[in-house]
Amino acid sequence: MQKISVILLVVWICASCSAELEKTSSEEFRQIITGEAQGTTWRIVYYDLQERDFTLQVDSILKRIDASVSTYFEGSTIDAWNKSDSGTTIDPLFLDLLMKSWDAYVLTEGAFDPTVKPLVSFWGFGPERLTHPEKVDPKTIDSLLQLVNFDTLTLRRNERAVDLAAFDYTGKKSAGYFLHKPMPQMQLDFNAIGQGWSVDKVVEFLKANELKVFFVEIGGELVAGYPKPGRELWRFGIDKPSDGNYERDLQAVIKLRNKGLATSGNYRKFYEKDGIRFSHTIDPKTGYPVQHQLLSATVVSESAGKADALATAFMVMGADSSIQFVEGRKYLGSYIYLISDDQNGGFTTYQSRQLAGMLEEE
Numbered sequence: 001m002q003k004i005s006v007i008l009l010v011v012w013i014c015a016s017c018s019a020e021l022e023k024t025s026s027e028e029f030r031q032i033i034t035g036e037a038q039g040t041t042w043r044i045v046y047y048d049l050q051e052r053d054f055t056l057q058v059d060s061i062l063k064r065i066d067a068s069v070s071t072y073f074e075g076s077t078i079d080a081w082n083k084s085d086s087g088t089t090i091d092p093l094f095l096d097l098l099m100k101s102w103d104a105y106v107l108t109e110g111a112f113d114p115t116v117k118p119l120v121s122f123w124g125f126g127p128e129r130l131t132h133p134e135k136v137d138p139k140t141i142d143s144l145l146q147l148v149n150f151d152t153l154t155l156r157r158n159e160r161a162v163d164l165a166a167f168d169y170t171g172k173k174s175a176g177y178f179l180h181k182p183m184p185q186m187q188l189d190f191n192a193i194g195q196g197w198s199v200d201k202v203v204e205f206l207k208a209n210e211l212k213v214f215f216v217e218i219g220g221e222l223v224a225g226y227p228k229p230g231r232e233l234w235r236f237g238i239d240k241p242s243d244g245n246y247e248r249d250l251q252a253v254i255k256l257r258n259k260g261l262a263t264s265g266n267y268r269k270f271y272e273k274d275g276i277r278f279s280h281t282i283d284p285k286t287g288y289p290v291q292h293q294l295l296s297a298t299v300v301s302e303s304a305g306k307a308d309a310l311a312t313a314f315m316v317m318g319a320d321s322s323i324q325f326v327e328g329r330k331y332l333g334s335y336i337y338l339i340s341d342d343q344n345g346g347f348t349t350y351q352s353r354q355l356a357g358m359l360e361e362e
Helices: 002-015 055-069 077-083 092-107 114-122 138-145 191-208 304-317 319-327
Strands: 030-037 040-047 087-090 154-157 160-163 177-180 214-218 221-224 234-239 250-256 259-265 270-273 276-279 294-301 335-341 347-351 359-361
Touching (some): 030 055, 040 055, 055 077, 087 092, 092 177, 092 191, 114 138, 191 214, 191 221, 191 304, 221 234, 221 304, 234 259, 234 294, 250 259, 250 294, 250 335, 250 347, 259 304, 294 304, 304 319, 319 335
Antiparallel strands (some): 040 214, 087 177, 154 160, 214 221, 234 250, 250 359, 259 294, 270 276, 335 347
């Protein structure tokens, strides 16, 4: 960062000699662009000596993503796949997100599973916005659970079929793969990783344009790059997980450098029936909404996509299992901040020790 600051200082000193450029402080080179995509908003802040406006390019990236993997976009590739009997040919963006999802599925031992969509829809939390069930027959849940199995999907090309576990994916753009499903009713939903992964795609674009000092946020999932000029870290708030927290009171503030962050919670999307709260987080192994005290899981990781998928998985696992998962896999370089209901009207929190100095509780 010291090298970057020196380069910026040299450029600014030279620029002061020009009659055409009068800017002398780093803040004058700050760019802020915003927009809407994926049913939410996005915001990017970056420092650029060329003062480029990347709004159109970012919009184009996000539109291509919507056309590929958005279940809310009728006519998207994933929409066609979900409606098909045996599968469809998928594009490179779809393939990349599929394999990122597979990595998360394997890592979390199935707590993250994008084939859970039929159950999400049954409980009334899918893009179809179905009504919540009045009665739940265990036989119906058992039937839907037969459709939840990421392991059964296969990729086919040139008359050759390969399981996802055996697919040697390098991350390079690959086209022409047919994603086969064994049952017509099987469906995919990448919403639990999609926004974080979309942030990573935008970050790839910014880095390709030689930007290092930035943050990118889509619907709350984000990546922060190098610190701002002056070495000030990027600061982001973590919401207090309270019902009706429409003013978005903060539980904590976290400072980031070259990391992705995502938060998943059960305190906004839920319904209550007969005194029982049903959250939008569906356990892929039981078929039912989770029932535990964990209200919010914030994950700091190497990318927003990985953080997004892990935050979702931790909301399935619950606090104790999530802590054991992270503490037993320090090689992941992923840290957590968990907020749970103490059943007395207050909260209990847990944070990875690596977050000391990065996180300030309000």
